Amino acid sequence: MVKPNSEVNSKSVKCDFMGCYKCCIETEMILTDDDLNRIENLGYDKNEFCLDTKETDGYWQLRNKKSILGNTCYFLSNQGKCTIYENRPQGCQIYPLIYDFEFEKPIIDVDCREAVYFNKQKYSQSQIITLEKLISNLFR
DSSP states (O other): OOOTTOOOOSSSBOOTTTTOOGGGBTOOOEEOHHHHHHHHTTTOOHHHHBOOGGGTTTOEEBOEEEETTEEEETTBOTTSOBTTGGGOOHHHHHTTEEEETTTTEEEEOTTSTTHHHHHHSOOOHHHHHHHHHHHHHHTO
16 A cells, blocks of 8 residues: 555555555455456456455455465565555555444544554545445445
8 A cells, every 4th residue: 555645656566654564464355346357357367366255245355365474465465565556456545544334434444554644644535435435336
C-alpha cells in the first residue's frame, strides 16, 4: 500500500512506511466481481488465488500462502512487494480505510501500523463513496 496521493513509479510496490506489508499478512480481503475479472485477465486462475467460497460464507476471498515472510497474500513477493499492484483489489486500493459493521461507517483499520498517520489524513469523499459502493455490491 502507498500513502494517499503518493506517486507510484513501478509495477511492484512496497508500502511507503519502511517496507511495511503487515496488511498483506493473514489477509482476509474479500474480492468483488470486478477484482476477480481484473486479476483473471492478468492470466491468474481464481481457484489458485482465492479461497473456495464454501470456506468464506459465499464470498471470494484472497488466499494466503506460506512464504519466507509468513502466511501472506497470494500476490506478495518474498521481497514484500505486491506483484499485481496496478491491478490490486479495490479493498487494497483504499486500505487502511475499512468499513466498521458495528458502527456502520468507514474507519481507519487499527491494525495498520501507521494508523496514527492515516487518522491525520483527510480522506476524500470519493474514497469513502468507493468503500460504501464496495460494501453495497458485496451485500446485494
